[in-house]
Amino acid sequence: MSDSINSTTLIDEKQAVSRAEDVEKSLPGEVIDPIAEKKLLWKVDCYVVPPLLILFLLSFLDRVNIGNAKIQGMTEELHLVGQDFNIALFIFFIPYILLEVPSNIIIRKIAPSTWLCGTMFCWGVCTVGQGLVQNFGSLVALRFLLGIFEAGLVPGAVYLISMYYKRYELQWRLSIFFSAGILAGAFGGLFAYALAHMDGIGGYSGWRWIFIIEGLLTIVIAITFKFIVVGWPETATFLTEAERTLLLKRLALDVGEARMDILNRRSATRIFTDWKIWCGTLMYLGVVNTAYAVSFFIPTIINEMGYTAAMSQVRSIPIFIVAAVVALLVAWATDRVKHRYAFTIAGVVVGGIGYVILLCQSSVTVGVKYMACFFITTGGYMTMPILWVWLNNNMGGHYKRSIAAALQIGLGNAGGIVASNIFITNEAPYYRTGYGASLAMLLLCGVMCTVFFFGLEAENKKRDNGGRDYRFERGREELENMGDDHPDFRYTL
Numbered sequence: 001m002s003d004s005i006n007s008t009t010l011i012d013e014k015q016a017v018s019r020a021e022d023v024e025k026s027l028p029g030e031v032i033d034p035i036a037e038k039k040l041l042w043k044v045d046c047y048v049v050p051p052l053l054i055l056f057l058l059s060f061l062d063r064v065n066i067g068n069a070k071i072q073g074m075t076e077e078l079h080l081v082g083q084d085f086n087i088a089l090f091i092f093f094i095p096y097i098l099l100e101v102p103s104n105i106i107i108r109k110i111a112p113s114t115w116l117c118g119t120m121f122c123w124g125v126c127t128v129g130q131g132l133v134q135n136f137g138s139l140v141a142l143r144f145l146l147g148i149f150e151a152g153l154v155p156g157a158v159y160l161i162s163m164y165y166k167r168y169e170l171q172w173r174l175s176i177f178f179s180a181g182i183l184a185g186a187f188g189g190l191f192a193y194a195l196a197h198m199d200g201i202g203g204y205s206g207w208r209w210i211f212i213i214e215g216l217l218t219i220v221i222a223i224t225f226k227f228i229v230v231g232w233p234e235t236a237t238f239l240t241e242a243e244r245t246l247l248l249k250r251l252a253l254d255v256g257e258a259r260m261d262i263l264n265r266r267s268a269t270r271i272f273t274d275w276k277i278w279c280g281t282l283m284y285l286g287v288v289n290t291a292y293a294v295s296f297f298i299p300t301i302i303n304e305m306g307y308t309a310a311m312s313q314v315r316s317i318p319i320f321i322v323a324a325v326v327a328l329l330v331a332w333a334t335d336r337v338k339h340r341y342a343f344t345i346a347g348v349v350v351g352g353i354g355y356v357i358l359l360c361q362s363s364v365t366v367g368v369k370y371m372a373c374f375f376i377t378t379g380g381y382m383t384m385p386i387l388w389v390w391l392n393n394n395m396g397g398h399y400k401r402s403i404a405a406a407l408q409i410g411l412g413n414a415g416g417i418v419a420s421n422i423f424i425t426n427e428a429p430y431y432r433t434g435y436g437a438s439l440a441m442l443l444l445c446g447v448m449c450t451v452f453f454f455g456l457e458a459e460n461k462k463r464d465n466g467g468r469d470y471r472f473e474r475g476r477e478e479l480e481n482m483g484d485d486h487p488d489f490r491y492t493l
Contacts, residue, residue: 100410105153159450175331260397284412286445351379
């Protein structure tokens with residue numbers, strides 16, 4: 001079941017490009033056996049997504065477990081005052097944002113199992129360290145290191161998964177992967193509730209055991225999954241030679257000649273001047289603020305409704321479970337109808353309703369405030385994976401997908417910095433700045449989704465009318481490395 005036996009060596013890029021070219025040449029008139037294709041897809045589903053899902057669950061758990069530790073006594077024991085807790089949150093995002101693009105370039109050169117599991121081992125050590133800190137400075141330093149090592153996981157995993165599926169097969173798979181992050185909120189609350197009962201064991205407080213046990217689990221999984229995480233489609237050892245050829249053929253048929261397998265100055269210019277990538281980044285930035293806000297502060301928000309720390313963690317569990325179920329249902333629907341835009345707007349509306357309720361919470365009951373937490377979490381989490389897939393669907397070629405995913409997720413995570421600083425302690429329990437800014441960010445997401453949709457629609461019409469046919473006159477070398485700028489490529493809406 002492992003790709004890692006042969007994937008410890010570097011990917012031979014020239015061999016991969018050559019194989020892709022050979023496959024493309026064989027496409028005209030090619031008929032794919034639907035039975036063989038169905039068997040292949042099932043095999044890919046079994047090997048590709050499940051291991052990465054577990055890595056993402058632990059990544060998100062180790063990133064946001066500080067929210068549960070906070071209400072279990074961490075702030076008192078470490079003497080955190082004022083904005084100290086917020087600083088510990090946002091310091092994570094500085095290296096996390098800066099290192100995602102370099103990470104996705106590196107992962108194309110190194111076996112994914114080596115890169116992803118290696119960084120996972122390192123962040124597991126940092127998580128354990130958070131359970132041993134004695135002061136604010138040490139906590140901040142470890143959160144910074146955690147950001148360094150977690151930076152490559154999400155964009156790398158999204159990139160790897162996207163290389164195995166057609167565009168309208170991808171939403172369901174990436175949403176299953178993303179659901180691990182949602183369930184980390186539920187699992188984290190349940191886990192924290194159980195670990196809190198270890199208070200005093202070994203002389204450690206309950207909040208310390210949250211970090212220690214979860215960090216040790218991460219380390220064990222990192223070592224084990226080095227032998228489970230798959231490699232790239234061109235070199236995937238869990239597939240036979242015939243299956244690899246079939247996989248590459250079906251992917252080539254999906255995107256046509258929109259390839260970008262060589263990273264040079266011309267292709268880099270195409271990538272970094274593409275308005276779609278920057279629009280996709282702003283879309284994601286607008287909604288990711290909500291994801292981090294609920295992950296970091298939902299236990300605190302519920303706690304301030306009058307519940308104990310333990311009951312706050314328990315009551316956070318159904319919020320994340322509902323969000324995960326809705327996100328998966330929406331994922332199935334958006335692939336089924338082959339449309340993205342309307343579903344993103346639906347998520348923005350649902351989340352926006354939740355924020356409006358909490359901004360008016362002095363006039364509503366505790367039960368209605370609790371319901372608003374469901375709205376916010378569900379709206380944000382149903383939208384996020386669609387934005388990943390929507391941008392990825394409209395990127396052509398290896399390198400453009402890789403860098404676009406890293407830019408969107410990396411720079412978009414600046415929303416996490418916003419979320420870390422807008423919930424001001426002395427505004428509790430109303431958090432008007434937090435809820436107001438989060439609502440504005442969500443509206444930004446909706447506006448940019450609208451710009452993205454109409455921009456893509458206009459470009460498709462232009463290509464349908466031959467408005468980009470002049471690009472066929474470019475040299476063969478440029479045309480074959482043009483990515484989604486290739487005039488035959490059509491964008492998904």
